[in-house]
Amino acid sequence: MNTQARQRIVLKVGSALIAPDRQGCSSRYLLSIAQFIVRCRTEGFQVILVSSGSIAAGAHRFPVQSADNASDPQAQLALKKAMAAAGQTEMMATWDKFFDFPTAQVLLTHADLRDRERYLSIRDTLSTLLDHGILPIVNENDTVTTDKLKVGDNDNLSAMVAAAVDARSLVICSDIDGLFDSNPHLNADAKLIPEVTQIDASIYAMAGGSHSDVGTGGMITKIQAAEKAVSHGIDTYIVNGFKEASFNELLRGKNPGTLFRGSASPMLERLHWFTHTVRAEGEVVVASEDAVRSAEDCVNISSSEVLEVKGTFAEGDTIVLCSDDGKRLAKARSNYSSRLLKFIAKQDDSKLIDSFTHDRGLVAAQDIALLSPDAQPLEEKS
Numbered sequence: 001m002n003t004q005a006r007q008r009i010v011l012k013v014g015s016a017l018i019a020p021d022r023q024g025c026s027s028r029y030l031l032s033i034a035q036f037i038v039r040c041r042t043e044g045f046q047v048i049l050v051s052s053g054s055i056a057a058g059a060h061r062f063p064v065q066s067a068d069n070a071s072d073p074q075a076q077l078a079l080k081k082a083m084a085a086a087g088q089t090e091m092m093a094t095w096d097k098f099f100d101f102p103t104a105q106v107l108l109t110h111a112d113l114r115d116r117e118r119y120l121s122i123r124d125t126l127s128t129l130l131d132h133g134i135l136p137i138v139n140e141n142d143t144v145t146t147d148k149l150k151v152g153d154n155d156n157l158s159a160m161v162a163a164a165v166d167a168r169s170l171v172i173c174s175d176i177d178g179l180f181d182s183n184p185h186l187n188a189d190a191k192l193i194p195e196v197t198q199i200d201a202s203i204y205a206m207a208g209g210s211h212s213d214v215g216t217g218g219m220i221t222k223i224q225a226a227e228k229a230v231s232h233g234i235d236t237y238i239v240n241g242f243k244e245a246s247f248n249e250l251l252r253g254k255n256p257g258t259l260f261r262g263s264a265s266p267m268l269e270r271l272h273w274f275t276h277t278v279r280a281e282g283e284v285v286v287a288s289e290d291a292v293r294s295a296e297d298c299v300n301i302s303s304s305e306v307l308e309v310k311g312t313f314a315e316g317d318t319i320v321l322c323s324d325d326g327k328r329l330a331k332a333r334s335n336y337s338s339r340l341l342k343f344i345a346k347q348d349d350s351k352l353i354d355s356f357t358h359d360r361g362l363v364a365a366q367d368i369a370l371l372s373p374d375a376q377p378l379e380e381k382s
């Protein structure tokens with residue numbers, strides 16, 4: 001493990017902290033966040049800021065909406081992207097004013113992160129910026145994204161960035177003290193959970209969506225982010241960014257919100273990237289769970305064990321191998337297009353079938369991630 005890299009902190013700031021009333025950026029909460037960044041740097045940490053808020057910050061530039069636009073989803077989406085474009089410059093200018101060191105804007109999409117070459121390039125750029133004392137400020141490139149191209153929320157984006165830079169901690173600053181056992185906006189008796197040792201279905205069951213006009217994803221995407229980060233060995237905190245005390249406590253080494261402790265046995269880098277950043281384009285249902293017990297099993301699956309092929313994918317695309325009762329067993333890269341696999345799976349002649357998969361397995365040996373039997377579809381969860 002690169003010990004220098006382990007001195008990195010990724011700080012994710014939610015929209016409500018940037019532009020609380022959608023009237024442009026406000027310094028109300030940003031001052032204490034900026035001071036925290038400065039203190040962390042003074043103490044020798046390299047900091048990356050993942051800042052939401054471009055849409056919330058740009059909203060005030062588009063005060064007039066025609067009634068037609070309000071009911072047209074396409075027009076609404078175009079408006080949000082325009083707000084993001086206008087708000088992004090305002091947001092960068094606002095952050096820049098707090099610091100006497102340079103900042104750099106890094107706008108990413110999921111299409112950038114899931115492509116290995118681009119991912120490595122992003123990693124190098126972020127490291128170079130950090131090594132030159134520059135504060136990278138990352139956001140999703142909302143103006144160019146479509147459903148297929150986007151991460152969709154900055155919680156997951158911040159976890160992908162934290163893994164890419166091999167961070168030591170990920171701090172998610174939200175509008176609430178941390179993860180509660182149910183949404184405090186709906187249940188006045190909800191209790192704060194100070195530490196989560198294992199992220200499973202019971203933790204996801206506590207989480208609801210966002211209640212605000214400006215937030216995306218609520219607690220669900222924060223738990224997804226924590227799941228990604230902890231499996232890379234990154235301690236992940238959800239803290240209340242409205243409260244200056246949160247940052248003072250973090251600086252004293254205390255946990256002011258909810259802590260998800262990083263795994264003591266982190267995944268290898270490429271496996272982590274493939275498991276948590278790359279998305280599956282389709283599914284292949286296999287006859288038995290026993291066919292997918294190890295990576296070697298996956299390579300050796302014969303086409304006669306393929307029951308069904310779902311979705312459209314090309315050779316080399318990522319697929320999930322599932323059991324016929326819907327369990328996600330493994331993620332891998334298909335050696336065949338969905339079209340060819342569908343054709344092969346329909347054949348009765350086993351000799352013909354085997355002739356297709358004789359020389360190379362159903363999936364490539366390089367990227368195979370075994371998923372635990374009750375694993376949730378990490379990258380597809382919403």
Ligand SMILES: Nc1ncnc2c1ncn2[C@@H]1O[C@H](COP(=O)(O)OP(=O)(O)O)[C@@H](O)[C@H]1O
Pocket residue numbers: 013014015016052173174175176178179180181182183184185206207208209210211212214215216217218219220
């Ligand atoms: N179990 C829960 N504990 C805490 N907050 C929850 C929970 N379930 C849902 N939420 C909602 O998640 C919100 C925070 O997420 P979000 O609105 O997306 O903020 P951000 O802009 O910081 O990402 C909280 O204000 C709350 O409404």
Ligand SMILES: N[C@@H](CCC(=O)OP(=O)(O)O)C(=O)O
Pocket residue numbers: 013014015016051052053054055056084139140142152153154155214215216217218
């Ligand atoms: N990329 C969007 C933010 C998306 C997002 O995840 O928002 P939030 O839930 O406030 O962190 C923007 O800059 O407005």
